[in-house]
Amino acid sequence: MEGEEPVVSLVDVLEEDEELEEEASAVLGASDAEHCSYSQVYVKRQALYACGTCCPPGGAAAGVCLACSYKCHExxxxxELYTKRNFRCDCGNSKFKDVTCKLNPDKEEVNSDNKYSHNFFGLYCTCSRPYPDPEDQVEDQMIQCVICEDWLHGRHLGAPVPDSVELQEMICESCMNHNQFLWTYAAQITVSDPEVKPGPDQPKEDPKQEPDEEPSCKRPRHQEEPEVKAEEGAELKEAGLKEGAGLKEEEPKGACRLKELQLIGQSRSQSGATFWPSGWRSRLCTCQDCQTLLSEAGSLFLLDEGDTVLAYETKGKSLERTNESAADPLMSALDRLNRVQQLELIHEYNDLKTELKDFLQRFASEGKVVTPDDIRQFFEQQQSRKRRRANGQLYSA
Known part of the structure; x- marks a missing residue:
């Protein structure tokens, strides 16, 4: 009826709770909530926070780990900064005037290799606004640049945001310009770029080709590469089509994929943010010259697939599943029983799960609300059936 509050079943509540727990695990990325991460030195990725109370705007920027956010800054x-790469916890060091870390008070005055931005003062994007912004009424998503790790509004990226952006990585225009060589890769790899122009020796795009179809010179990594003879390889190089699919061990010694792409001459508009598909990092050249180029730009981490936020989130979800399994009371009980007892307990456990699911489904199908009395009655019936079974009495379901 109109005006009534929407009703959800207990099944809906449990499913939503599981989704929230999985999302939280992804955000925390297996960070330790009990011990300060300082002893791990510069952690590859971790859940990170900045304290506006201890380090307000105008002062020195600082970041604290998950455990210190709980124990020292309650x-x-x-x-919430989500995740930053290669960061060491600052809690209690010289940037904090009257705060001593409760978990690890013995720290150096500063962590010289930490990198900071306006994010540490609760400001984001090129517009340097807070998020959520009480003065901004425009609904917009925030996307993190994988190089500077700032969060930017979708409307401030200077380029349209493609669909399924959660499966891609974004590099903002400022970072693209700081790493000019990435524009060469962008013309070949980036997602949904309408301004890509073929080089003079390259065929124009077939209008009948499906949008997601990969050209033959850019085979997915999971496809097996055909054997190429030396003379055939030379011909491919002359044709400018020897980009390959990121198989590092297949590259001839001294070959530079970046230079080969530059010879192809395919270009695109060098403006706006760029969006990169999954696995794009494996297609970057790893020759010595390119590694030096990346190192000088401070972007050598781009060669590391484990640096991605996706890898970070996957690690957190995996640890959560492991912890759930280890903390399962059923599994703990099974370890203390013999084989016959284990089978009996598993049988009873599965029966209880099935009966509880059927019990809740009846309420859901009838549109009824599950009350505490209903739950109490269900378990009283289970206890009654258990006693009758122990007495050797038969009963019907």
């Missing part, structure tokens, strides 16, 4: 104004 009740403070915390900015």
């Amino acid at each position: 009740g403070h104004q915390l900015y």
Whole structure:
């Protein structure tokens, strides 16, 4: 009826709770909530926070780990930074005037290799606004640049955001310009770029070709590469089509994939953010010259697939599943029983799960709300059936 509050079943609540737990595990990325991460030195990736109470705007930027956000900054104004690469916990060092880390008080005055941005003061994007922004009424998503790790509004990227952006990585225009060589790769790899122009020796795109179809010179990594003879390889190089699919061991010694792409001459508009498909990092050249180029730009981490946020989130979800399995009371009980007892317990456990699911489904199908009395009655019936079974009495379901 109109005006009534929407009703959800217990099944809906449990499913939503599981989704929230999985999302939280992905965000925390297997970070330790009990021990300060300082002893791990510069952690590859971790859940990170900035304290606006201890380090307000105008002062020195600092970041604290997950455990310190709980133990040392409870009740403070915390900015959730999600994840930053190669960061060492600052909690209690010289940037904190009157705060001593409760978990690891013996720390150096500063962590010289940490990198900071306006994110540490709760500001984001090129517009340097907070998020959520109480003065901004425009619904917009925030996307993190994989190089500078700033979060930018979709409308401030200077380029349209393609669909399924959660499966891709974004590099903002500023970072693209700081790493000019990436524009060469962008003309070949980036997603949904309408301004890509073929080089003079390259065929124009077939209008009948499906949008997601990969040209033959850019085979997916999972496809087996055909054997190429030396003379055939020379012909491919002359044709400018020897980009390959990121198989590092297949590259001839001294070959530079970046130079080969530059010879192809395919270009695109060098403006706006760029969006890169999954696995794009494996297609970057790893020759010594290119590694030096990446290192000088401070972007050598782009060659590391484990640096991605996806890898970070997957690690968190995996650890959560492992912890759930280890903490399962059923599994703990099974370890203390013999084989016959284990089978009996598993049988009873499965019966209980099935009966509880059927019990809740009846409420859901009839549109009824499950009350505490209903749950209490269900378990009283289970206890009654268990006693009758123990007495050797038969009963019907």
